Amino acid sequence: MNTDGEFDYDVTVVGGGPAGLTSALYATRLGLDTLVVNRGGGRAAMMRDTHNVIGVTEETSGNEFLQTAQEQVQSYGGEYRRGFVEDVEALGDGGADEAPDGFRVDTGDAELTTRRVVLATGFSDGRPDPPLPRTGMGLHYCLHCDAYMFVDESVYVMGTDDAAAHVAMIMLNFTDEVDVLLRGAEPEWSDDTAELLANHPIDVIPEDVTGMEKDDDGWLESFEFEDGTVREYKGGFPMYGSEYHAELADALGLEREDSGEVAVDDHGRTSVDGAYAVGDLTPGHNQIPVAMGEGAKCGIAIHMDLRAFPRSSEKIAELGPVDESEVPAISPELMATAVTHEGHAAGPRTEAETVEGEATADD
Structure with missing residues (x-):
């Protein structure tokens, strides 16, 4: 549950490729309760070897690369699920010129609500008829x-x-x-x-x-x-073209380019407020480092949109000054994970120390 208790998550990422996982990594580390829903497969998973990614050696397969990324997101408190998102719906009365109040995400066996949604569903390459060699051993798409x-x-x-x-x-x-x-x-x-x-x-x-x-x-x-x-x-x-996995984008009414990609700005924002798209679903070079950069910028943009502080002058006039009881604006679950993580500035705390610190804060 996110910090305001109104939504199940702050951010839901649909798709678990390099762009989607990087969006989730940044959103999670920037204090947003984040869920990744991934149906599996995808172009990155097909890679026998990894090329052109600084710090990742050639012998790393696509599945190994993605598995490490999934574990990183989870280590910081992000949630990862294997599943298929059947529908995404904007919430609120919302006239044509009004921003949605959030989104409902239907995973088939459950429905959840989220403040922001990121579509990272990619595309499939057009495949010629056989006979063909194996992908990565004589058949290559990049x-x-x-x-x-x-x-x-x-x-x-x-x-x-x-x-x-x-x-x-x-x-x-x-x-x-x-x-x-x-x-x-x-x-x-x-x-x-x-x-x-x-x-x-x-x-x-x-x-x-x-x-x-x-x-x-x-x-x-x-x-x-x-x-x-x-x-x-x-x-x-x-070279037989691409089939964009844009069913959810179309369900939300997102603008698309003439060539089929979802239209976005430089930070993944789409034509619908609160909905983002990254990776192969969007225009640009279909490369892992490019996808990761798009995911990073998207995660940062969502953080800047959703962060509670600094409270604006308008919000101060409405809600008053920020009280000590309102900070830090991070959910208890993410706080507990952060202070026990190996990357925490003070070093990992024991579970007992974490509980004691939370009790002191509550006092």
Whole structure:
């Protein structure tokens, strides 16, 4: 229960990827009672290795990375649940120009109320038809993460649109062996893109893939095509678009970009007061460090919005000066966790010392 007792939580984060967990971490450490509801899976969980995250080594899998993050949030007093959020509803009479009084979150088996909600539900990459190698062993969805892996290796790009053609041309910065695989479909890229593509050393393969070979470790070695030819590849990138998990955003009536992402400001604020969105659900580079930065800024913004003090002049006129009995403005549960945490300034306290301190404060 949060400090005012009116809501079950100050902040509820829907989604447990890097952006959602970082939002929860900041909100919790800044004194807000926070819940994460995560259905599991997601793009980060698919990672065999972690790239481009300072302080996290290559051999760390996505699941290991996320497990550590979950444990960090919980260690500071945040709550983490595995589950699926079926609906989010704004509370209050709320005309079109009025801010919600909070939100009701339906998890299927329970309903809870929260002062602020953060949507971190991400998207799913469009997946081509098989035959395909395993994700992370010849099938890759992030050029900025994985291009380094294919320096001086043969690479494919699957797709028919401008994005596929441009990714293929970008890969020439890393290797001189790049093919675009149309997989039996007609190209859909623009005339300008076709002209660019014709002026880069890239082969466009129209035939569909009918088979593949992998090495003893499971890495892709080659594709076989309908015409019987075999081409060797170490890996590549499918470019078939994204499916945004925006059902909850639509239920709240959040504005979306023409390309499908939820529209946000620089701190994750959406078109509905009190509702935030971060990570792959929003515009920008789909990268773990970027998602973490978005989560951090969102958590800080929510803290600045919800913190009790300093009490404004208007609130002082309404409620009077801040009384000693009103501080600190942190729930007893978060206080008990904070003073026993290894990161506390005074060092971890024993349970007895914590109880004694609370009793003294009450006196």
